[in-house]
Structures are given as structure tokens and as C-alpha cells.
Amino acid sequence: MKVLTIARNTFREAIRDRILYNLLFFALLMIAVSLLLATLTVGEQSKIIIDIGLASINIFGALIAIFLGIGLIIKEIEKRTIYNILSKPVPRYQFIIGKYLGLLITIMVNIIIMGAGLYLILIINELRWGHDIFNVNLDIWLDIWKAIYLIFIELMVVTAIALMFSTFSSSSTLSAIFTIAAYIIGHLTEELRLIGNKLPDSFMKSTINFFYYFLPNLDNFNVKGKVVHGIYVSASYISLVTLYGLLYISVVLLLSGVIFQRRDFK
Amino acid sequence: MTINVKHSLVVAFPLIAALAFSIYIVQHQIAGYKGIEKKIEEFVTLPKGEYLKPAVFGYDQLVADIIWLRAIQVIGDKVVTPKGYEWVYHAMDVVTTLDPKFAYAYQFGGVTLSELGNRPDMSNMLLEKGLKENPEVWQIPFYLGFNNFFHLHNYEKAAKYMSIASELPGHPEYLPKLASRLYVQAGNPDIALEFLINMYKETDDEKVKESLEKRIKEVIIERDAIYLERGVAKYKEVYKDSPENLQDLVRMGIIKDIPPEPFGGYYYFDQSTNKVYSSVIRDRMHVYGK
Secondary structure (H helix, E strand, O other): OOOHHHHHHHHHHHHHOOHHHHHHHHHHHHHHOOOOOHHHOOHHHHHHHHHHHHHHHHHHHHHHHHHHHHHHHHHHHHHHHHHHHOOOOOOOOHHHHHHHHHHHHHHHHHHHHHHHHHHHHHHHHHHHHHOOOHHHOOOHHHHHHHHHHHHHHHHHOOOOOOOHHHHOOOOOOHHHHHHHHHHHHHHHHHHHHHHHHHHOOOOOOOOHHHHHHHHHOOOHHOHHHHHHHHOOOOHHHHHHHHHHHHHHHHHHHHHHHHHHHHHOOO | OOOHHHHHHHHHHHHHHHHHHHHHHHHHHHHHHHHHOOOHHHHHHHHHHHHHHHOOOOHHHHHHHHHHHHHHHHHHOOOOOOOHHHHHHHHHHHHHOOOOOOOHHHHHHHHHHHHHHHHHHHHHHHHHHHHOOOOOOOHHHHHHHHHHHOOOOOOOHHHHHHHHHHOOOOOOOOHHHHHHHOOOOOOHHHHHHHHHHHHHHHHHHHHHHHHHHHHHHHHHHHHHHHHHHHHHHHHHHOOOOOOOOOOHHHHHHOOOOOOOOOOOEEEEEEEHHHHHEEEEOOOOOHHHHH
């Protein structure tokens, strides 16, 4: 139960953070602006709205995950509240898990708000063109949730990575840079497979493959392009990728726990 | 506390190792999925270069390189469907819009589309675009000449492009001569052969080389057939009768010997059509015959 208490407190603290509201505001603004951009196009207005909407949810979600995630531990240290907590009979790993869960709830709430914003704009768009709201391409509309769900899993991984960096770094700037770098690398991992397959040298090949398998592969979670073009994303793919995300998170959290356990607070 | 720390490590590391192994397995599975879903068709989601340009914040060349690397891996990977070549064109179009000076992309796209994809129309579109952006690269008009000569049979245009290529810096020595010969005797298989052999030398792609090799052999057949048919005509002139077979020509001293068939078959004379054929490739490339 200590975990849940820490999670609840983390959530409460996070929703008081000004960064969160700034980011959420801009995300919703972007989604709303897509309505204006959609007027510039001919046909397929909803495609533009979905593209911009999903991209906004992804980008701003990642920013929320990174900036709140790195602050999780570092802020506690800066404010010296960590001594308070660790002096109580709370195992350090529970502290980490609690913090992590608290942030996940925050991100989930935000994603749901952004997703709802996207649907709202889509509905407004349909009404504006005088379409029958019950006659839209429901398949794509429902598939949007597949994309949003996988964005959430991706953000879970990103949050875990941000948390891990903040367990050993004492500077938020440094942790932010690390996490952003990991995010970018995570989206390029897929290229490694293509390169690895083509390399003639087996040593190089196994090195590249090692990185391919053990760097976070965030492209796994990216089905935005498929969803918007109505390409089917199978349930088995989604569950496999979810499993991947959970496994990756477990490793990162375990590492965070080990690092945090060994850290001295003076 | 120290005991606790050590204890945590003992538990954590085997666990991390086990999880890492599971990640490996799962990622392997995911890659399998992507292997099925990810093919040339992935370029369907690639936006046109004009629209991608403002979105890459000035890193045009870098993004072009990434798409280029990706595209050539995919093209090299498997048999490409006719629809697939349209996406090859699209990908090359995007790459060259982002990085218009990337001359090799035009050449590669041009030769892949015409030689492997049998789409000289798209190949020419790409190469024309390349010629506009890189008027100093001799390979681009050279390939345009090749397309016009072999695929579109527009010899005049082919000769025009070849003379453009032969005036550009760095062109090979044979080029001006080839260009001038194209103007006067476009239908001669010797010219075609010379052109093809040089094209073969300019290409690094193995698949294209293979295709060119086959084409070279076909032209050799055509050249030999024309040579043998001339012999048959001479035979008729002298003996007022058709030869039974090609050996008659050698026996009567009209020709020295029958050239070897490049695919390993043999040549024969068909009295009913009055033509010489190869035992391997029955169809004649009529375009080179005068």
C-alpha cells in the first residue's frame, strides 16, 4: 500500500506542475489548429486532423513524460524531501515503483484528455461539412484508439527511462538530454536491423544486432501511419508489442532500483 | 543496509538477464511481423518531397540519406512487384527532391527502373529531373541515351543525349565516338553491342549487370544472325538455291566458320522463313535489323 500512497502523492504533485499545463495547452491548441489547416485541403480533412492530432499526442506526451519523469527523483533530492521519505520504513524500490505509477496515471489522464480533444475536433469537422455524424468511417475512428494506446505504451517506456536517468544524475538538464537522446535513438533502432542484415562482416553484424535487440525500439509502437491509411493493425501485433513494452519497462525499473539502492544521500 | 544492497544485486541481475532474454525473443517476433508488413509498400506512407522539405528543419540531406539507405536495402532485398517499382520511383523522387544534387540517386533509380522494372517512362522522368539539377554529370544523359536507344527505340533522341554526355567533364574516351556513330547508324547491332558493354562497365548493381549480360548476349545473337543471313543470301546468289543448313556455307567457303551461340546453344537456318535463329532464344530482336 505504500506504493499506492506514493503514487497518489506523485500524481497530486504532478498535476500541480506548471509544465504539465503548458504542454497540455499546446497539445490541445495544435489539435484545434488542425481544424484550420484541414480547411486548406481538398477532401480527406479528417486525415489531416488525425495526423496532426496523433502527432501532437505523441510529441507532447513524450515531452510530459520526459520533463515530469526526470523531475521525479531529482526534485525530491533538491527539496530535500527525500530524507523524509527514506527515513521512514519504505524500501527504496517501492519508492521508485510508486513514483513511476504516479507519473503513469498523470500521463494516462493527459492522453485521455488529448484523445478526447482529437475526437471532439473530428466531430466538429464532420458537423461543419454537414456530414451525418453516424455515417463516418468508423473503422478509422476506432483504430485511432489503437494508435493512442500504443503511444501510451511508448510513453510508459520513455517515462521509465527518464526515471532511470534521474536516479543517478543530479542535474535535471543532463537527465533531460539523456532521455531525449534515448527517445531519438529509440526511433532509429529499426534502421539498425536493415543495416545489420546487409553487413558482410559477422562481428559487425552481431554488434549491430546486439544494439538492435537491446536498445529501446520505440518504432514498434508507431502505428500512426497505418491507422490513418486504414491499414489493419492486428490484435496479436498489439499484444506482442505491449508485452515488449512491459518487459522493457521491467528491466529499466529493475536497473533504476539497483542504482537507487546503491546511491548515497548526504 | 550493506547486506540489503548486496542482496538486491543477487536478485536483480539474474532477473535482468532473464528479462533481457525475453526482450530478445519478443523483439524477434515483432521483427517477424514487420517483415511481413514492411516491404516496398512502406513507401506508400512517405510524403512527397515538396511537403517533407519544410518538415525536416533544414536537415534535408540527412533525411534524404536515411530514406535512400532504406530504399536501397528494400530494393536489394526481394523480388519487386510492378507496383513496387512505382514506390521505388516515389522513394527516389522524394530523395532527389530533398537532395537534388544527389546525382547517384538519379542514376541508380534510372537504371533500376528501366533495366529491372521495365519502366523506362518513370526512369526517364527521374533522369530528366536529374539532368536539370545536375547538368554537369555525364552519367545522367548517358543513361537517358540508353533508355531511348534500347527501351523506346528513339535513336535520334538517344544520339542527342549521348552527344550531351560526351561533352561533359569526366566522360569516358569512347563516348564521343559512340555518340557520333549513333547519329549515322543507329540500327547497327555493333553499335548496340558497344553501347551495352560500356553500360555494363558503368554499372555496379549486380542485378542490373545480370540483366545487361543477357541483353548483350541477345544482341550478339542478332549480330551473328544478320551475318549468317548475309552468307545465306550470297549462297543463293552463287548457287541459285537455298542452303540445306549453315554448314553448307562453311563448306562452300562463303563464311569461315559459324560463330558460337553465346548462351551455349547453336544457330540454324529455317528455310520456310528464310531466317537464321538461335536454338535458345527463338525470337529475333527485329529492331536492330535493317
